[in-house]
Amino acid sequence: MADPRPANDSAPVRPSLFDRALGAARPASRPPVPADPPPQPAERPRPDRAALILALAIVAAPLLTLAGATLMTAHVRRETRTLTERSAPAVAARTERDRGRAALAMAWNAPTLGATVEAIARALPEDAALLRVERNTGPLTIDVAAPDPDRALSALRRDPALGGLRAVAQSRADGDGRMRITLEQPR
Secondary structure (H helix, E strand, O other), X not given: OOOOOOOOOOOOOOOOHHHHHHHHHOOOOOXXXXXXXXXXXXXXXXXXXXXXXXXHHXXXXXXXXHHHHHHHHHHHHHHHHHHHHHHHHHHHHHHHHHHHHHHHHHHHHOOOHHHXXXXXXXXXXXXXXXXXXXXXXXXXXXXXXXXXXXXXXXXXXXXXXXXXXXXXXXXXXXXXXXXXXEEEEOO
């Protein structure tokens, strides 16, 4: 092999950095080491009791909390169901009493049916006819027949007592060319 040095180089030849690193990485020739006898099984160290108790507490705390919450929820639901069953008759009686009071208050405070019919008769135009007036515990319902429904509605709405009337249905009356209008006034 040719010498890599130029002819005029008088420097001593030393191993390259790569050669030195390779030499350092190779194990030095040493005498063979006798094989170690197989290791004796060592006693396993005993686990730390405090660490085990702490780990058990960390795992058990959420589980105990969940179990306690589940038991408390079941208990509260049983109590609620029992109280609901016990109070159901009283609640039903109170609801019925409130309904009765509301019906009495409406009947007491609402104008009588005779006064309502008079107010309707005064407000209706001459060519309109009153067909039906009904008042239950709910709304006042009126059926009117008129040739011009808009004129009849505007005449009824001019009266303050009948101002809340709203048309809920219109249909053609039989043969005479008039319209049948159903009005309701909620209470």
